[in-house]
Amino acid sequence: MIAAADERAQLRFLEFFAVAIRNPHTRRAYMRAAGEFLAWCEARGVASLAQVQPLHFADWIEALGGELAPPSVKQQLAGVRRLFDWLVTGQAVPVNPAASVRGPAHSARRGKTPVLAPDEARQILDTIDVATHAGLRDRALIGLMVYSFARIGAAVAMTVDDAFVQNRRLWVRLHEKGGKRHEMPCHHNLEEYLLAYIDGCGLRERARGPLFRTIARGTKRLSDAPLAQANAFLMVRRRATAAGIGTAIGNHSFRATGITTYLKNGGTLETAATMANHSSTRTTQLYHRRSDDVTLDEVERVLI
Structure with missing residues (x-):
């Protein structure tokens, strides 16, 4: 459909992803949603962008609802709606057919991120063999997510000089979503893990390079390439399995575990x-699981 459109529409379509969206993850998600929607329309005989109607969107949303969770459906609708808004302002199409289409209702009071008990998180950290570069790196990365509540995206984007000394204490500088810079003092355990990793892998002389790196093939030593989020996820699952953890955790599990443990120990x-x-704070409430203990205690009252 885009290839068959005029030059203005084609250029406007490309500009939406190249100009209007800076976050690479958002760009990837919206591109996938736009491609799937346009292919869905074309398969149903819609020949041009101008022929797309609200009913097409409504039918597409119904079909997605049978395959995806409501948050995923809402994300895909938001992406394509923004695309058509961009096309309208560029005068590539007359109106946005998605403007009046409502997505599925969804209200989350509790997040779905799996959370570990403190002793399980401790078990993962303690079972990592730190005699290797990979072990030092993995312990430091997991420790960063646990003790500093760091997002994996911000963690793997750090450079070596984002771990710095201030007031005789090691701090970390995280570059968060939306261009926000966030600085945090290190927990004493995290300080130990980061310094052991930086010194043990000889990273101090490469201050502008990535902090968390891949392991060079066949060398068991750090490369110059930054660690990707997908590789970090595989590492986390591998370390959890090695520690005997049955929970299907991901990178965000350590962030949620740190937040939950902090709140259980009197944090606000x-x-x-x-x-x-x-x-x-509504976002933070999705991460903590303090209510899980209450739920388990109450369930055990069913004495049958």
Whole structure:
């Protein structure tokens, strides 16, 4: 459909992803949603962008609802709606057919991220063999997510000089979503892990290079390439399995585990939101699982 459109529409379509969206993850998600929607329309005989109607969007949303969770459906609708808004402002199409289409209802009071018990997180950290570069790196990365509530995207984007000394204590500088810079003092365990990793792998002389790197093939030593989020996820699952953890965790599990443990030990929700760099405490509430203990206690009252 885009190839068959005029030059203005083609250019506007490309500009949406190249100009209007800076976050690479958002760009990738919206590109996938736009491609799937346009292919879906074409398969149903829609020949041009101008022929797309609200009913097409409504039918597409119904079809997606049978395959995806409501948040995923809402994300895909938001991406294509923004695309058509961009096309309208560029006078490539007359109106946005998605403007009046409502997505599925969804209200989350509790996040779905799997959370570990403190002793399980401790078990993963303690079972990592730190006699290797990979072990030092993995312990430092997991420790960063646990103790600083760091997002994996911000963690793997760090450079070596983003771990710096201030007031005789090691701090970390995280470059978060939306261009926000977030600085946090290190927990004493995290300070130990990061210094052991930086010194043990000889990273101090490469201050502008990536902090977390891949392992060069056949050398068991760090390369110059930054560690990708997908590789970090595989590492986390591998380390959890080696530690005998049955929970299907991901990178965000350590962030949620750190927040939950902090709150259980008397921390306040407002401070947790600041430490996690959340703009609202409502977001922080999705991560913590303090209510799980209450739920389990109450379930055991069913004495049958």
